[in-house]
Amino acid sequence: QVQLSESGGGLVQAGGSLRLSCVQSGPIFSGNVMGWFRQAPGKEREFVAFINYNSGDTYYSNSVKGRFTISSDSAFNTVYLQMNNLRPEDTAVYYCGAPKKYWHDYRLAREYSSWGQGTQVTVSS
Numbered sequence: 001q002v003q004l005s006e007s008g009g010g011l012v013q014a015g016g017s018l019r020l021s022c023v024q025s026g027p028i029f030s031g032n033v034m035g036w037f038r039q040a041p042g043k044e045r046e047f048v049a050f051i052n053y054n055s056g057d058t059y060y061s062n063s064v065k066g067r068f069t070i071s072s073d074s075a076f077n078t079v080y081l082q083m084n085n086l087r088p089e090d091t092a093v094y095y096c097g098a099p100k101k102y103w104h105d106y107r108l109a110r111e112y113s114s115w116g117q118g119t120q121v122t123v124s125s
Contacts (some may be wrong), residue, residue, distance in 0.1 A: 001026065001113070002024050002025070002026050002078075002098045002114045003024065003025045003026040003099070003114070004022055004023070004029055004098060004114055004115060004116035005022070005023050005024075005025075005098045005116050005117065006020060006022050006094060006095065006096050006097050006116040006117065006118060006119040007021050007023075007034065007083075007119055008020040008021050008022065008040040008092075008119060008120030009093075009094060009120045009121045009122075010109070010120075010121070010122070011122045011123075012086055012121075012122070012123055012124070013123070013124050014083055014086060014087055014123055014124065014125050016084045016085065016086050016123070017083060017084045017086065017116075018083070018121060019080055019081070019082045019083070020032065020036070020081040020083065020094055020096075020119060021069060021078055021079075021080055022036070022078065022079045022080070022081075022082065022096030023077065023078050024076075024077060024078075024079070024098065025037050025104045025124065031104075032052070032053035032054050032076050033050070033052050033053065033054075033068075033098075033099055033106070033114060034050070034051055034053075034076075034096060034097070034098060035047065035048075035049065035051075035078045035096070035097045035099065035106055036049045036052045036070060036079075036081045036094060036095070036096055036097075037094070037095045037096075037097060037109055037112075037124055038049075038090075038093065038094045038095070038121075039092055039095065039118075040091060040092040040093075040118055043092075044109075045095065045109045046061070047061050047106070047107040047108070047109070048060070048061055048064055048066060048068065048083060048094070049061070049064065049068055049069075049083070050070065050106040050107075051069040051070045051071070051072060051079060052080070053059050053076045056060075056080050058070050058071075059106065059107075061107075062123065064083075064090075067080070067083065067084050067085045068082065068083050068084070069082040069084075070082075070105035071086070078103075078111040079096060081094070081096075086121075086123045087123060088124065088125045090121060090123050090124075091121060091122050092120075092121060093118040093119065093120050093121075094118060094119050094120075095115050095116055095118045096115070096116050097109070097112035097114060097116075098113060099111050099112050099113065100111060100112065100113045101113075114118055
């Protein structure tokens, strides 16, 4: 099972930026796809962004579109989430996830079989 580890979270003022990293190790699922999710206290884990390295396609939730960018290094060992113009409502623990081998909907957390430990992002107003 692929192992994931996030980093890069922190405390930032509204309008600021952060870049999250997700490093994967262990057996690599050959699908070369990865998603970012976030979970605020008392809320369900929600989809943020998704990348398909093979096709180059990226997808975003409406709440972050135009502000966040998902990307990866050339070997797909590390997946990044560049977050600009952060808002207080972006405050959450951010997780990267590797989908199951036969996933159907990248927006659903239940389609993911591996998660990192999460990194806290706090945006102050």
